[in-house]
Amino acid sequence: xxxxxxxxxxxxxxxxxxxxxxxxxxxxxxxxxxxxxxxxxxxxxxxxxxxxxxxxxxxxxxxxxxxxxxxxxxxxxxxxxxxxxxxxxxxxxxxxxxxxxxxxxxxxxxxxxxxxxxxxxxxxxxxxxxxxxxxxxxxxxxxxxxxxxxxxxxxxxxxxxxxxxxxxxxxxxxxxxxxxxxxxxxxxxxxxxxxxxxxxxxxxxxxxxxxxxxxxxxxxxxxxxxxxxxxxxxxxxxxxxxxxxxxxxxxxxxxxxxxxxxxxxxxxxxxxxxxxxxxxxxxxxxxxxxxxxxxxxxxxxxxxxxxxxxxxxxxxxxxxxxxxxx
Numbered sequence: 001x002x003x004x005x006x007x008x009x010x011x012x013x014x015x016x017x018x019x020x021x022x023x024x025x026x027x028x029x030x031x032x033x034x035x036x037x038x039x040x041x042x043x044x045x046x047x048x049x050x051x052x053x054x055x056x057x058x059x060x061x062x063x064x065x066x067x068x069x070x071x072x073x074x075x076x077x078x079x080x081x082x083x084x085x086x087x088x089x090x091x092x093x094x095x096x097x098x099x100x101x102x103x104x105x106x107x108x109x110x111x112x113x114x115x116x117x118x119x120x121x122x123x124x125x126x127x128x129x130x131x132x133x134x135x136x137x138x139x140x141x142x143x144x145x146x147x148x149x150x151x152x153x154x155x156x157x158x159x160x161x162x163x164x165x166x167x168x169x170x171x172x173x174x175x176x177x178x179x180x181x182x183x184x185x186x187x188x189x190x191x192x193x194x195x196x197x198x199x200x201x202x203x204x205x206x207x208x209x210x211x212x213x214x215x216x217x218x219x220x221x222x223x224x225x226x227x228x229x230x231x232x233x234x235x236x237x238x239x240x241x242x243x244x245x246x247x248x249x250x251x252x253x254x255x256x257x258x259x260x261x262x263x264x265x266x267x268x269x270x271x272x273x274x275x276x277x278x279x280x281x282x283x284x285x286x287x288x289x290x291x292x293x294x295x296x297x298x299x300x301x302x303x304x305x306x307x308x309x310x311x312x313x314x315x316x317x318x319x320x321x322x323x324x325x326x
Contacts, residue, residue, distance in 0.1 A: 042118070059128055187259065
């Protein structure tokens, strides 16, 4: 069955009261000045997941009100401004997670959960961190984690200990292969569809190894579908991103949306629209409005992020945090 792209449910934001309450319950501790303990818990009311591999990557640092990417992540064209939008924050986490896995970036710390679904990791400095889990399957079910972002700053380090309850799915593996899809969306200034290139190339990875390279263009409606191993971990990466564009990759394990946004010096004063050239037209006028969101097909549910914090701590993907006093 061919997947169809429709609308993505809108992200749900926590109320201000909930955010303040949750923020007040969160602390981070350091056993040494340069060793920040981060405890990961991988369980919920019904499931405790042992042998799940989790890693943390330092991806950025705070620069005034925003963040800048650092280290091996510094060259990726990702817009790190305005993290007050929870859906944007989740998209950035998904995109960084894709890059970390497809490009084989070495994490700051990694480990596997024990019989209690817990693993202790450590950060080496203050900054913005990506918490990333690795999918795996057993004889009956597949574990799929949600990537998340968290900021660790000097004030938080001095307070206590952090315990992070991650969000994940643990579902029965479908018999046989599953359908997968990737789609490209362009966000350009109104009337400037000529800025959209003729095509782009996307690499598809299966369990961290290159599986295929495909070309997306107007002729294939900027989308590609394939059918393959249901138990595998799939990621995608756009290569040779056009100049002056930023990129985010949104996904729900089986469907991927790669979204490019045109950025220029005057972009803040220019209205933009989301568009994808239509395969039945050509030329600079050959664009039709892309649906505001991306697909839900069958049982596929796009992640609904939760944003907590006021510039001190950033949490997405439904993390819950509890405080332990020293």
